Amino acid sequence: MTKNKRCLSFYARIYRKILIQDLKSKMSYRADFIISTFGMVLTNIAGFMTFYILFRNFPSINGWDYYHMLFLYGFSLTALTPVQCLFDNNWNLRSMVYSGDFIKYCFRPINVFFYFISEVFDAKGLGQLAFGIGTLVYSWNRIGLPVTPLIILKLVACILTGSLFMIAIMNFAAATCFWIQGSGYVMVIMFRFKDYAKYPASIFSGIFKAVFTFVIPIAFVAYYPSLVILQPENIPLLSLLSPLLGILFFYLSYRFWMLGVRKYDFTGS
Amino acid sequence: MAEHAIEMKDICKDFKVLNRHEGLKGSIRDLFSRDYKTVSAVKDISLTVERGEIIGYLGPNGAGKSTTIKMMTGVLEPTSGSITVNGRIPYKDRKANSENIGVVFGQRSQLWWSLPLIESFKLLRDIYMVPQKDYEDMIELYRSLVDIEPILHKPVRQMSLGQRTLSDILAAFLHDPAIVFLDEPTIGLDVSMKSKIRSLISGLNSEKNTTVILTTHDMGDVDALCKRIVIIDKGMKIYDNDIEHLKSYFGSYRTLKMRIGTDEWEEIVIDEKTTDIMDIIMKKQKEKKIRDIKIEEISTEEVIKKIYEGDAK
Ligand SMILES: Nc1ncnc2c1ncn2[C@@H]1O[C@H](COP(=O)(O)OP(=O)(O)O)[C@@H](O)[C@H]1O
Ligand SMILES: [Mg+2]
Numbered sequence: 001m002t003k004n005k006r007c008l009s010f011y012a013r014i015y016r017k018i019l020i021q022d023l024k025s026k027m028s029y030r031a032d033f034i035i036s037t038f039g040m041v042l043t044n045i046a047g048f049m050t051f052y053i054l055f056r057n058f059p060s061i062n063g064w065d066y067y068h069m070l071f072l073y074g075f076s077l078t079a080l081t082p083v084q085c086l087f088d089n090n091w092n093l094r095s096m097v098y099s100g101d102f103i104k105y106c107f108r109p110i111n112v113f114f115y116f117i118s119e120v121f122d123a124k125g126l127g128q129l130a131f132g133i134g135t136l137v138y139s140w141n142r143i144g145l146p147v148t149p150l151i152i153l154k155l156v157a158c159i160l161t162g163s164l165f166m167i168a169i170m171n172f173a174a175a176t177c178f179w180i181q182g183s184g185y186v187m188v189i190m191f192r193f194k195d196y197a198k199y200p201a202s203i204f205s206g207i208f209k210a211v212f213t214f215v216i217p218i219a220f221v222a223y224y225p226s227l228v229i230l231q232p233e234n235i236p237l238l239s240l241l242s243p244l245l246g247i248l249f250f251y252l253s254y255r256f257w258m259l260g261v262r263k264y265d266f267t268g269s
Numbered sequence: 270m271a272e273h274a275i276e277m278k279d280i281c282k283d284f285k286v287l288n289r290h291e292g293l294k295g296s297i298r299d300l301f302s303r304d305y306k307t308v309s310a311v312k313d314i315s316l317t318v319e320r321g322e323i324i325g326y327l328g329p330n331g332a333g334k335s336t337t338i339k340m341m342t343g344v345l346e347p348t349s350g351s352i353t354v355n356g357r358i359p360y361k362d363r364k365a366n367s368e369n370i371g372v373v374f375g376q377r378s379q380l381w382w383s384l385p386l387i388e389s390f391k392l393l394r395d396i397y398m399v400p401q402k403d404y405e406d407m408i409e410l411y412r413s414l415v416d417i418e419p420i421l422h423k424p425v426r427q428m429s430l431g432q433r434t435l436s437d438i439l440a441a442f443l444h445d446p447a448i449v450f451l452d453e454p455t456i457g458l459d460v461s462m463k464s465k466i467r468s469l470i471s472g473l474n475s476e477k478n479t480t481v482i483l484t485t486h487d488m489g490d491v492d493a494l495c496k497r498i499v500i501i502d503k504g505m506k507i508y509d510n511d512i513e514h515l516k517s518y519f520g521s522y523r524t525l526k527m528r529i530g531t532d533e534w535e536e537i538v539i540d541e542k543t544t545d546i547m548d549i550i551m552k553k554q555k556e557k558k559i560r561d562i563k564i565e566e567i568s569t570e571e572v573i574k575k576i577y578e579g580d581a582k
Contacts, residue, residue, distance in 0.1 A: 005398070026383070103344060103374070104374070107379065182296055
């Protein structure tokens, strides 16, 4: 049999089919679906209220006015959607590894990471996506940014960059379970950090800024990539490089995850 | 295609088990710890399996059956020894190896939990790139062997354990693999589901000439399906031959069943070469009134028990 017959388009097709089937089955539990979507909308409204109360009366922080802050807020909500919708199964990795159920992902002739991640699609995050896009459009208008195909393209690329960083952080966090027993707290802590994504990194003190840039790159989820849009005349180097760094960081997290699978001695009978 | 389905030579598997410590500090310490002990799960097992065989792979709990299967499927790398499955070294190319095998681990479903079975089948068809015609033929074959209508459109999460196991076995055969591994597939199932599953396995084996490696604690499975059995204990192979050969080894053994109370059968296994059955009955008769007597050939169950106890070489 030929080696490369399962190419990217093969995986895309399988992924689409799993997604459609999964959505269909979720819709059939309609009450469940509506309640969880409704819950997500409420959570987002509450989050927005907090944000509004905190920042409505601050005219400007470090040169960031209310609408810039709002832009960053919408940017981070949008960029955080893929990790919640598409990579949610990482939360189950630890229990599956310990119960031995994880072994089932190793019996198919497809990529283990793909197979594992594709299994769960969490539709709740879609409400957040709508909210995020709404916030982006509103603040975009208020700031008076231009609307051209090129800038929209840049925006999409920057949001995807932010998503890659958050996905990679969670991949790293989840994969620690292959080495450390009781590593659940790693994921919980990392996921908490996402709350800092919506603030401009420039308001943090030097040490935090360095940590959020070079150690746990939360500042790359929204702050650095969004500067490409917000400061087109003066883009910092890290912002310019962020798409490349995002791809690299994601790739490293994938390798780390797969390394865990390789060295893991399957327990359970 | 390789000559043998599976060839294992002097396979050993050791697990290094870390003596773990408590808490966050402990787990960080464990990362750098060298405080290991070694567990030998499989010791020097050699085994050749021919195409189309159904092998009963037996042994008490913890004997190393699942570990052997994990090495054959390529998820575990042997510590030493050589292994080929369909002519390939499984752990060297796990993906290529899984192309041509099917696996069922009892009580762990591998299907998409929320999808109806038929949708899982279609996904597997795409994943294994099964031609549509072959897929349809296989579903037809399934229909002729077992009543799949009641489960075909049911989501796996709503199935009973028996239906789920049945589904998993069907899914394992779907891409017509050369070898199927069934690790305790009948565990926890009722009698009628067990017999359904046995006839399904035997039907698929004869239709498709699929090699089957079956581990089980149920000698009914062995009697219904396996000509050859391999028994391991504490990681070592202690028996590998036809089941008939084994029974003839115990040819002079009989099971004496006596009913004492109204519904209470007492069973004794007797070697006629050394003990006279009549003596035993007389002795018993003096103690209690015997209402009924049956003398039977020794059952597979008892033969296996004798082997575990070390009565055969
Ligand atoms: N991942 C592992 N780490 C450490 N020890 C293991 C692991 N897997 C199995 N073992 C040990 O190896 C032995 C054989 O286990 P197993 O192959 O599951 O037995 P069986 O399937 O015959 O019941 C047992 O003593 C078990 O505790
Ligand atoms: Mg086992």
